[in-house]
Amino acid sequence: MALLAQDGGRIFCKGIAEAGGRRGVMHRHEAEVNRWLPSAIAPRLRWSVEVEDWLLLGFEHVPGRHADLAPGAPDLAKIVPVLGILGAELAACPVQAPLVAEQWARLAAWRRLAKDTPPDLDPWAREHLDELVAEEARAIELVAGDHRVHTDLHSLNILVGEDGARIVDWAWSRRGNPALDTAFLIPRLIAAGHHPDAAECWAEAVLAWRSTPAATRKAFAIAIWGIWQLLERDQSLPHRPALITAARGWALHRIHQHKIGNEQADQGCQPWLVKHD
Missing domain, CATH: 3.30.200.20 (Phosphorylase Kinase; domain 1)
Structure with a gap:
């Protein structure tokens, strides 16, 4: 570079x-x-x-720095409008790209982990592999779509300057559900220090996520956890354990919200929506 x-x-x-x-x-x-x-x-x-x-x-050349995703960071408000544009304007990109659904189906992370379970797999996941495999299968159906999605959003791929945020490195862009990019960012926020409730509260400001059903949110959270868990098994990287911990926290939060019948988990989000949406 x-x-x-x-x-x-x-x-x-x-x-x-x-x-x-x-x-x-x-x-x-x-x-x-x-x-x-x-x-x-x-x-x-x-x-x-x-x-x-x-x-x-x-x-x-776009002047800027990598996004700060920590709680209270002003960059968080600048990222929301960019995600809004992603969700609203990238439905008609004619450039062919692989389908996320097909890639997730080939990867089948939880199914592979259930078949060849690592000895150090998270104990809760080990006890609930049937449930995780079933949710992964739902996620593969729910992630289907023809919308252009980035699929690799994290702080290094978001540049923030005086005039807002830009997204770089589109080499992994795919076709799928427009809510997926926000879904990938939620565990990144958790890894940066947000509680799952707070990360989801931030995500409520993104229209594509706000209109996403609770069942889809849960399935995406579980699928992302499985993908990162499988990748770590096959190729360990220094940054991945923290991401797995964050993804696990989000998935268990979604599962808990489902069990208590509070699946939208949007209590307390209105101030953020009023200020930044």
Whole structure:
């Protein structure tokens, strides 16, 4: 990655070697998708160049920093409008992309964990694997859709500046339910220090999430927990245990809300909605 100066302003350039491989496919996909993204939510792609086995993408430089997701951070209010645009304007992107539902069906995280259970799997999950597998199957149906979703939202892929927030790195964009990006952000907020209630309260400001049924919320929470749990089993990474803990906390919170008949869990959210929606 490099910041380049050229006529007309600065350019953020990212390049990958072995452009003929899988990473090249991903970044060509990002280049294709970019021209369909509203400029209010993503930096514009100015050029792309392939030289020998290198692929270079040059984006407009957007001043900003990675988003702060901690409780009380002012960045949280700036992210909500961007998610609103995602949910409202990305239903008609003609660029083909894999379906999230098909990917989740192939991954079948909880089903795999039930079949080949790690000895260190969370005790609650071990005792409730049948329930988790069933909810995962529902999530695969509920995540279906033709809406463009980012699928990899976290603080490093959200740039915040004086004029608001932008979303970068669309190489993993897929087609699915428009509520999915908010669902992926909720455990990120929990990992940043929010209680599940507070994270969901924040999410209520996003229309695509506010209109999402409680059963779908629960299924998404359980599916995301399973995906990260399986990925950690197959390829351990330093940041993943904290994410798994956060995803587990959200999933158990959703399950508890279902059991007590308080599935929407939106009590106390109105001040945030009035201020930021």
